[in-house]
Amino acid sequence: MTPYVICHMLGSVDGRIKQNIWGLKDHHKYFEEPASKIKADAWLVGRTTMQEFSSKKNYKTEAVRANIPKEDFVAEQPVKKYAVVIDPSGKCYWDTNMVSTEHVIEVLSEKVSSRYLHHLRSKNVSYIFGGKDELNLDLVLRKLYKLFNIKTVRIDGGGHVNGSFLKAGLIDEFSLVLAPLADGTIGAPTVFEAEEGYGRRKATHFTLKSVKRIYNDYLWLRYLVVKNKKAQR
Ligand SMILES: NC(=O)c1ccc[n+]([C@@H]2O[C@H](COP(=O)([O-])OP(=O)(O)OC[C@H]3O[C@@H](n4cnc5c(N)ncnc54)[C@H](OP(=O)(O)O)[C@@H]3O)[C@@H](O)[C@H]2O)c1
Known part of the structure; x- marks a missing residue:
């Protein structure tokens, strides 16, 4: 589904x-x-658009000893509305796992590092994998339905x-x-x-x-x- x-x-x-000259x-x-x-x-945006809402801090992710497996992570949290970002290389950093009233879900490729996954886990941000290098958007939608009931x-x-x-x-x-x-x-x-x-x-x-x-x-x-x-x- x-x-x-x-x-x-x-x-x-x-x-x-882009509204730069719309006045x-x-x-x-x-x-x-x-x-x-x-x-x-849920609402869903591209990485460029989400960077208008994600952290503006210069996060230096820590080295992690063990590799974090490339498996979907559904954070425990009370909210049932979601802000989803297509961010295959993991370029958005987070101070919190919310944008406004919505819980953040990162859609990643398997290119991302364990350091980046560690960052997401430390902020209790949910994430799913949409493919090895390229994203399969149909798979992404199926996971959003199955794992988050979207x-x-x-x-x-x-x-x-x-x-x-x-x-x-x-x-x-x-x-x-x-x-x-x-x-x-x-x-x-x-x-x-x-x-x-x-x-x-x-x-x-x-x-x-x-x-x-x-x-x-x-x-x-x-x-x-x-x-x-x-x-x-
Ligand atoms: N007027 C409006 O209603 C409206 C609404 C939203 C946004 N905007 C404006 O639109 C502009 C941004 O638009 P945009 O088109 O440049 O960027 P975008 O769609 O927000 O983001 C593009 C990025 O998202 C990732 N991405 C998107 N689809 C992907 C796919 N199928 N597979 C893998 N990665 C994918 C890639 O990230 P990586 O580069 O990291 O690989 C790609 O470079 C901003 O100025 C924003 O303010 C306007």
């Missing part, structure tokens, strides 16, 4: 997601308020993590808050960063679930993913 996957993003009309006052609300209306057991997960970006779930065909729903502005920055991350150039991959199609005008000039678009679509329109 895998969780139902809803990807939620705030994007400019040209699909950019929005109170910019978090445009993402957070609609997000809070989507019922989910039935719905909201993927909150950035573009690379969204793109890899899109490419793997694992997104069920897409929720886009369309900001009334054009960014135009060449090379800035976009809503979905799946792969460079045109290969064999086909675009993912959606059907419209709902559309709502919010904050005067914003649109909140909710789409269902058309699964196994072969023919192009």
